[in-house]
Amino acid sequence: xxxxxxxxxxxxxxxxxxxxxxxxxxxxxxWARAKARLRPLSNRLVGYLCGDAxxxxxxxxxxxxxxxxxxxxxxxxxxxxxxxxxxLRAWADRRYYE
Numbered sequence: 360x361x362x363x364x365x366x367x368x369x370x371x372x373x374x375x376x377x378x379x380x381x382x383x384x385x386x387x388x389x390w391a392r393a394k395a396r397l398r399p400l401s402n403r404l405v406g407y408l409c410g411d412a413x414x415x416x417x418x419x420x421x422x423x424x425x426x427x428x429x430x431x432x433x434x435x436x437x438x439x440x441x442x443x444x445x446x447l448r449a450w451a452d453r454r455y456y457e
Contacts, residue, residue: 414451 415431428441432454441447 414454416447 412434414433417429417431419427419429421427425442428444428447430439430441430447430450431437432439439450441450
């Protein structure tokens with residue numbers, strides 16, 4: 360029994376089974392594309408709302424070639440500078456294990 364055209368439109372019933380398969384596939388592609396575009400935005404929003412507990416380390420070198428490790432601790436919102444990687448690791452160990 361084939362539904363009449365008006366009933367099919369009101370109930371969103373496809374006229375033929377092929378239309379259903381094509382529209383489901385097209386909607387799946389649209390949904391996948393939308394999720395891919397929204398994922399980075401949602402990750403940034405969650406990071407902003409929940410805060411970021413990770414430590415950010417930046418390596419800097421001055422004109423004489425001396426290396427300095429600049430660390431930003433998001434939990435305490437403090438910046439620390441270390442002359443060696445060993446000092447940085449010792450600080451990180453104390454931070455995480457206290």
